[in-house]
Amino acid sequence: MPYDAPPNLAEMTLPQIAEALAARRLPPIDQWDPAEELDSHMVIRADGTWLHEGRPITRPAMVRAFSSLLVQRDGQHFLLTPQCRQRIAVEDAAFVAVDVEARDGTLAFRLNTDELVLAGPGNPLRAEGDADCPAIYLAVRHGTQARINRSTWLQLVALADFSGPIPVVSSQGADFALVP
Structure with a gap:
């Protein structure tokens, strides 16, 4: 098929x-x-x-x-x-997030497996590393994660709110820092 x-x-x-x-x-x-x-x-x-x-x-x-x-x-x-x-x-994360789109207050990600994941309280984003070189991860399911690739991270930065002390993106009512 x-x-x-x-x-x-x-x-x-x-x-x-x-x-x-x-x-x-x-x-x-x-x-x-x-x-x-x-x-x-x-x-x-x-x-x-x-x-x-x-x-x-x-x-x-x-x-x-x-x-x-x-x-x-x-x-x-x-x-x-x-x-x-x-x-x-x-080696790092089970999946790679290769694209993101913002729709109606929700961040939708496409993974390297063509799977779609909506960030939010059930699938939070997490920042690791340091402010100069952050690594952003998205919870997928059953404890697995997707690492946000560089181009997708740049897309997130374009969507971020920079009004506070650190850049933040929001999805489904939850806020996620883009730096650790």
């Missing part, structure tokens, strides 16, 4: 984004607690590249499928199935 990429984020309204989020069916991994634990021999690099046994996974559909099974527990990432959890090494 061919994959239909979602429309360009800039062309979507907030109701269309919400509809796309509601249509995404994810496995019920919050209901799974398998006892068996293995090593997946997989790594997610800081740039979002997925590797298996040192070789890149070049099929985007495989990455999207695996990413739907990701959880982070106690600082460790796993691919979770009902029968087994497989450790997966993550």
